[in-house]
Amino acid sequence: MTKAELVGAIAADAKISKVAADKALKAFIDGVISALKKDEKVMLVGFGTFSVSKRKARKGRNPRTGKEIKIPARNVPKFTAGKAFKEAI
Numbered sequence: 001m002t003k004a005e006l007v008g009a010i011a012a013d014a015k016i017s018k019v020a021a022d023k024a025l026k027a028f029i030d031g032v033i034s035a036l037k038k039d040e041k042v043m044l045v046g047f048g049t050f051s052v053s054k055r056k057a058r059k060g061r062n063p064r065t066g067k068e069i070k071i072p073a074r075n076v077p078k079f080t081a082g083k084a085f086k087e088a089i
Contacts, residue, residue, distance in 0.1 A: 036077060046084035053078040 001009075003025070011021035032050050035042050042050040057073040081089075 044082070046082050048082040048085055049080045051078050051080070052076070 007018055007021045007025055010016075010025060011018045014021065016024075032042050036050060036052050039052055053076050055074050055076055058071050060069050060071045061067070062069055
């Protein structure tokens with residue numbers, strides 16, 4: 001499902017215009033991103049939890065040359081599905 005298809009489905013289910021559904025989806029995505037930037041969790045009961053996972057710096061290998069490289073530490077977004085979501089699938 002693409003973003004446009006999701007916006008259409010939201011608009012049809014909520015009986016609102018596609019423009020309003022697009023704004024609502026954009027507001028949701030922006031809200032999740034801003035919360036994760038502040039290192040907060042976003043918990044949607046029954047759906048799942050968005051959080052930030054911290055990866056430590058490590059050493060790796062360039063598969064083409066075999067040369068050792070340094071991989072810097074970074075924060076990565078993470079989603080854990082909730083129980084009701086898992087059961088629905």
